[in-house]
Every structure is written in C-alpha cells, then in structure tokens.
Amino acid sequence: MSVLVIGAAGAVGKRLIGALASRGERIVAVDKAPELPESIRHLVMHAETNKDVRDFYTMQRIFQRHRFVHTVWNLAAPLSVETARNPKIAEQVTINGMRNVLWAMYEARVKKILFTDSIGSFGALAPRESCTARWLTEHPMQDPGSDYGRQKRGVRRLLKEFWNAGGDPRWAVLPGVLHSESTWGHGTTEYALEALLTAANCLSGKQETFQCPIEPTVRLPMIYVDDLTRGLLALQDADESQLREPERGYALPGVSFTAEELFKEIRFHVPSFEYNIQIDQNMNTFANLWPDTLSTSEPLRDLGYQSSVGFRELVFKVLIAHRDRLMT
Template sequence: MHKPILIIGACGQIGTELTIELRNKYGSDKVIASDIREGSEALMKSGPFELLDATNYAAIEDVVMHYEIDEVYLMAAMLSATAEKFPMRAWNLNMNSLFNVLNLAKDRKISKVFWPSSIAVFGPNTPKENTPQNTIMEPSTVYGISKQSGERWCEYYFKKYGVDVRSVRYPGLISWKTMPGGGTTDYAVEIYHKALEKGAYECFLAENTKLPMMYMDDAIRATINLMDSPAEHIKVRSSYNLGSMSFTPKEIAKSIQKHLPGFQISYAPDFRQEIADSWPSSIDDREAREQWGWEPKFDLDQTTAEMLKNLRK
C-alpha cells in the first residue's frame, strides 16, 4: 500500500493533471492536493485539499505531520514570463519553497522529493542542438537562475544529507485540460484555443523559433516513472534532461492546418522572444532513457489531433 503523497502547487498547469493521475493510481485519499488558492472543480472534487503557502515551513510541516506524508511533489513556482516582471517574488517563492521541502527530507520527516527543473536552466552560450545533460549553463532569466540554483541545492542535499530528491528539466508543456501559467512556451497551448475560437492566432514568438516541447500526458508519465524507479537507478541528482519533440510556431500552424485548412497565423514577437532565443532548440535525454527507461509517446501531429479533439468537446 502506497504511503500518503503531498502535492504543493496542485492547481497549476502540471499540478492539476499530476494530482488526478496520482489519485487514479494510488487512491484519492492517498494524495493530498495543496495550493495557495483553490483549483478547478474537477481537482477539488477528486480528493482532499489544503490551502497552503509553499513559502511557509511551519504550515507545510503541519500538513506533513497531520497526514503522515511520505513523498512531496513540489510543483509551486513562478514561471519565466511572469518572473521577469516580479524578480524578487519569483526568487522568494521558487527558492524558499524548495528549501522548506529539502529540509523536511533532511530531518527525515518525509522520505522522497520531486522538484521540477526546466530547459530555462540553459542559456545563450549553451549548445542549442541536442543540448547535453552536462554543459554550459548560464541562464539569463530570473526563472532560469532559480532553477539552476535549485538543481545545485538538490544535488548538495543528496550528497550531504542523503535526501532522495528527483528532478526532470521540463520542456514546454502542451495540455488541453488547464491553461498555461505565464511561461514562454504558452503560445503552443494558446494557438489551439484560438484556432478553434477565431481561426487565427497572433504569436508572440517569431515563426522559426524552435523550442523543445512535450504533450502533458508524456510529462506526467515521466514524472511518475522517475519517482517509481529504484533509487539505485537514479544517477543524476541535479535534474534529468527530458526530450520529446521540437518545433517552431510555423510548424505547429502547419500541423493545425491539416485539420483546419483555413487557420491563419501572424507574428508579433514581444519580450518573450529574447527568453526563447536563450533556450535550447532540442534536447539530448540519453541518461533518462538509459537509467530509468524514459520514452515519449506523442509527436507533434498526434499532439495536435489530441488537442483539437479534446478542446472541441
């Protein structure tokens, strides 16, 4: 029988779907959702929920003790585009929430931690094609700096205190269930909504901006597979590269036009273009594939078909 799990930041784009998937797997009462605000009706009805500030150590500790939590998934974060507007708030949330959870694990109050990193840890001097697991990392965004720092702290807590912390570097994520939350890859979700609503979309990135992306089902599967893997298989304790597909706004538009021939796209790059230009265009994720069996299932055309089918409903 699986011990109780706490998800912090359960109402976000990833947290919502992760919570429901874990509840399907382990039972509703075994997965405690928490966030600073209430989430969707589907999430709130699916099992126990706690209002929780990820930066409040005592509050997290109370929930952990009350439910006898064994594993924590820390999904709370301020994402790239929003973090550029509120740098100190982003740093405070992204770093202090991580320290809170790592310290609970260090003191043996929980046994396992999942913390997501991002392709934002890379920077303009990182090799853009097939970005290696270990390479130059000079992030140029607040979000990227917080994630790179977080990776270093995760590895430190593993080596120094034996904390079983696990992480993946998510690419841009595409989902029909929840709207994105202020990231630079949000266009790849918005475009499907606008294609169905208006038949046209004005993209905030240039047409040939190629970025690593992933369908949400793959991201959730990767997260749970990583956490379920035996500890001895997890060789990377900073964060694993995680790859799936890479495409440009122009290519996603062509994929949509196979279903909606009249769909039109235009381009008006804004401040997010500079962020996107600093990120990789494709990812080498051999370590994840070899060490714990990672393999994506969805390519661009499969993703487009799923997005349009489900959004039409």
C-alpha cells in the first residue's frame, strides 16, 4: 500500500515525505515541477512530475497507474499572498484541483484524504484566543476577509460532500510554519522567517536592515516544522473512531508571538539586528484578521499531539541553522 502526496516538491510536501519515508511508507510523489528536489528524489517509490492538479484526466490516470494507494495528501494550494496576487489561478488550483482529486479518488475507491487548511480561513469574527477548527464548521458562512480564506472554505465544502459519500477526509488548520530552509513560500507569516534569515546574515558578516511588513504588535500563531510534521502524521494515523471533531478538522497549535517579541529575542542572540516598519497592506490585513492563539485541547485529546518546541528554543534553532548553512 502507498501514500500519494500531491504537491510533493512544496515546503510541507518535502518534510512530510521525509517523515513518511523514515518509517517505511511507500510514496508516490506528484508535482507540477519537471523534477523532484534532490532531497526527496531517492525517498519516493514513483515520481509523477509535470502533473497539473487542474487537469482531471491527469489525476484520473495517476490513480489508475497506482492501484495500491490507501492515503492521499493534497498539498497543492498557493499561499495567502500568492492567492491575493492572482486569485483566479489560485481558485483553479485550490478548489478545482481538489474537486479533480476527489472525483479520481471516488472512481478508484480510495477513501482517505488529508488537506492542510490555514489560519487564513478565520475572519474578523473568529475568537482571538484558543481558536478551534470546529469554529469554522459551526460558522460556515463567516467571511474570512480574503479570497484565500474563501477558497479554503470551498475545499472544506467539497471534503464534507466526500465524507457524506463514504470517504474519510481529514484536515489540519496550520499556523505559520517556522523552519531553517533558505526559502519556503510567500505567505503572511513568512515575515518571521525573513527576519530570522536577516539576523543570520548579520552573524555571517552581512549587515542588513529588516523591513517588517506587519504591525509589530499583532500576535500570530506559529509552529516549528518538526512539531507540524508530528501533528500531520498523528492526524493521518488516527483511527476514525478517535476523530470526534466535526468534519474531522483540527487546528495544530505551536507558539504565538508578536513581531516585537520576535525582534527582542533575536537581539538577545544578534545585538546588531536592525529593523524598520514598512507595512504591506495585503499582509497586514491578513495578520489582523487571524486569531492570536489556537486551541490545544482537541488535538491532544483525539490525536495525542501537543507542541514540544517553545518560543525561545524555536528562535534559537532556526537562527543557528541559518547561520550554519550560510557559513558552509
């Protein structure tokens, strides 16, 4: 039996494939890129590259070729800022792409699919503290304030229909993801990664001033990538009887902090770190819509998941990893 990962070359896809391979899973990797990154090429059993999730017949043929797939991860979706720049293409990938995948799965009689939702699904009316994925299912018509959030809502609607048809859909609401790679994506919470990379450049002798694109007092939920991977695998592995949340959606909590708190912690390690405030209207709008913290009780109760990396450790891990990479 195999796990099929769509969007395999993306940031989450690469980490997920590494974790799946380390425990002996047979992986079919699907991506629109002409080839997989070298870091995961040797980890997959089959690579389906140059494949566009927007083409139903392409998805159909992939499932016909790989008859032993038991679980699907659909990670094909642009990030918040990318969606704001080109919402029509983002909708084709996010919603139409998921519809194509679900149709192909239904034909192939594959039941389990997992999807990474986002804090971008929450709008101004969402709770600021201990926000749950359940709130999204209980308020299906709330306005998330962005095309990005509305497209995620469209995917959740498709997953609910798939569940009613006998499928096993599961989804995780992701906060901002912090890691030590040189690039990740173009989302709102990436400001924290860019600040840490700027600080690492200072350590290696390249003095720069970071331009902060959001209000420095806005608190946002974040998660270290190792915690994220553990949470995603816990959601995949959970027996259906364990999943007590409506529509099987779970927020994956990590830590929450403001830009001011981040910069103060960075200066503890890098006193020469400097920043200015240069507001990006798109990013700042998103940041002010999203909750401050995510609930910890539901993922702990049903998935046995809780974050293990705290704020200070997270900053240190990312900063030192960037420094070491820049100095090699």
